[in-house]
Amino acid sequence: MKKSWLVYGSLMGFLMIVLEVTHYKAVVKDIRIEIFGVVIGLMFMAMGIWLGMTWYKKKNNMEKYDPAKLGLSQRELEVLELLSQGYSNQEIADKLFVSLNTIKTHVSKIYQKLNAKRRTQAIQKARELALIAPSNG
Amino acid sequence: MKKSWLVYGSLMGFLMIVLEVTHYKAVVKDIRIEIFGVVIGLMFMAMGIWLGMTWYKKKNNMEKYDPAKLGLSQRELEVLELLSQGYSNQEIADKLFVSLNTIKTHVSKIYQKLNAKRRTQAIQKARELALIAPSNG
C-alpha cells in the first residue's frame, strides 16, 4: 500500500510542476482555460481510476482467496479458466497482456496444485472441483 | 462378416484336432474327463464371448451412428472420451491396445470434424455438443 501512495504522491507533484511551468512560461497561453481544466480533470480521473482498480483488485483477490480452491491464486484461476476454454498458452498470454513465459509458470503451478500432468488433466480435475465456470457439460 | 465365420471355423477345426491328438496319444489319459470337459467348455465359452462382443460392437456401432454426433465414428468417440478425461495419446493407445500412431490419426480426424485446433478446444466443443459423458462440470 505504501507503494501506491508513493506513486500517487509523485504523480500529484509532477502535475503541480506541469501546472506551474505551463502557467508561468505561457507556453499554452492561447489555450482556453476551459480546455486546460478539462485536461487536468482527465488526468486526475485517470489516476483515480487506476487507484480504484488497484484497490478493488486487491480486495477482490482477498475475498476470492478460498481454501476450497486448493490454494490457487486469483491469477492462476484466471489462467485455468482460459485454459479450460481451449486457448493455447500464447493466446492466454495475449489475452492477459503478459509474456508466454509467465503463463507457462502459472500453468506449471496450477499443475502442481491440482496434481495434474497435462492441461487436459487439469481441466478434468478443475471440473470435478468446480474451480472453473460450469459450461455445457 | 465372412471373416468372422472364417475365424470361428478355424478355431473349431483347431479344437477338433487338439481333441483328437489329446485323445489318441493318451497324453492326458490321467486327466479326469470332467476337467477335460470343463476346459473344452471354457474354450467354447471364450469363443462365444468373442463372437458376441464382435457382433454387438458392430450393431452398437451402427446404432450409435448419429448425425448429431457430427460424423464421429464409434472409435473416434471412444478416443474423444478418453481424451477429455485427461489421458495422453500414449495412454489412450495403451488402454485401447493400439499403437500411438493410430491414436494420433483418430485425434487428427476428431479435430477436423470438430473444427478444433487443440485437444483442449476439442474437449470444449465436445462438451457443448454433449458428445462426451457429462461429468462434474
Place this chain on the structure above:
DNA sequence: TGCTAAATCACCCGAAAGGATGAAGGAAAA
C-alpha cells in the same frame, strides 16, 4: 465386383507444451 468408409500403422517435421531452475519487485503478514 468395384467403391467407400473405418480402423490400423508408419514416417517426417515443426509447433506447443512441460520440467527445472533462477531471479526480481511488490505487498501482506509475522
Place this chain on the structure above:
DNA sequence: TTTTCCTTCATCCTTTCGGGTGATTTAGCA
C-alpha cells in the same frame, strides 16, 4: 523488519502434439 506469497520473466532441455502423407485390411454398399 524479516519472511512469505504473488506475479512477472527468463533460459535450457525434453516430451508431447499436431499436420501432412501414404499404405493396408476389413466390411458394407451399390
